[in-house]
Amino acid sequence: MIHVKQVSKTYTRNQTSISALKPVDLHIRSGEIFGIIGHSGAGKSTLIRCLNCLERPTTGTVTVNGVDLTALHGKKLQAQRQQIGMIFQHFHLLSSATVFDNIAFPLRLAKADRKHIRERVEELAELVGLQHVLNQYPSQLSGGQKQRVGIARALAMKPHVLLCDEATSALDPETTRAILQLLSRINRELGITIVLITHEMQVIRDICDRVAVMDAGEIVEQGDVIDVFLHPAHRVTRQFVSQVQDDTHVRSYVESDAAKTILSISFKGDQTYEPVLFETVRDTGYSFSILQGTISKMKDLPYGQLLIELHGEQIDHEQVADQLRARGLEVEVMEWRS
Ligand SMILES: Nc1ncnc2c1ncn2[C@@H]1O[C@H](COP(=O)(O)OP(=O)(O)O)[C@@H](O)[C@H]1O
């Protein structure tokens, strides 16, 4: 779908060069929601703007649906760009135009006829839930409604790809959830591939299939969200994962003692609802306490993570870990010290 090969970007201003993006490789599959996460300044916007050549890469190629965008200019590039919609953190709406006219903008630019424009705008307004505000102006709308206008406008030309640059970063948590649900639906029902930039791990966890982690202009880690989430390898990834896993109270509990052996257990899918943990520990004769637990969902996949402490005489942690592993759980025996 989207193949990024050795794409880099160097900005030059007043004889100083900023290497915003080191050469990166990326493959985004048709029909997936691909997340890109990183701190401010990591190069996320630069990378996503290279995907539709809004920013021309300094090196490398970007191929979308088999067409090398970096080889195109002018009208040919514009025509290909119609296949790629984009939405932004601050919406970028025309403040002096109604919701209808904002959504109609790309259709008018493409010289569609009046009847088609009306039908298409009404269809889009219905899709994003704005049919009752078509005559209002952006200043009369809530943040969530403004982003819905942005989404409707981005979909006007029936793109195959939707690029989202921090599309929920200006919204409150509840509105964020609603917009993410809408994006999920668009992905599922219209089959549109979505590339989504964020600095919030929760956004990645809620709707993305795969994720790339960026730091200082480089992709430092990428893979299925569930794998990156349960086994973050890079320091920056671990920071992001800890955004949604608050273990501070476990730390203070452990720090009140000299050292503790703790089992870190993760499970996914149907296992999440099975009493595997209880049964295994019962068979060993130990008891246990849960120091921290999360049962949640990654996109549609249920998963759980637990930190447990075993209680009993002469505990053989490795033996318990092996028994749990034999039943399909992922287990790590961790020595926590103060
Ligand atoms: N048009 C530009 N001119 C000069 N430097 C830029 C420009 N755009 C971005 N940068 C720089 O490139 C780096 C990456 O920026 P950006 O891609 O916006 O990161 P992010 O979206 O992850 O916050 C930053 O150091 C930023 O200051």
Ligand SMILES: [Mg+2]
């Ligand atoms: Mg940015």
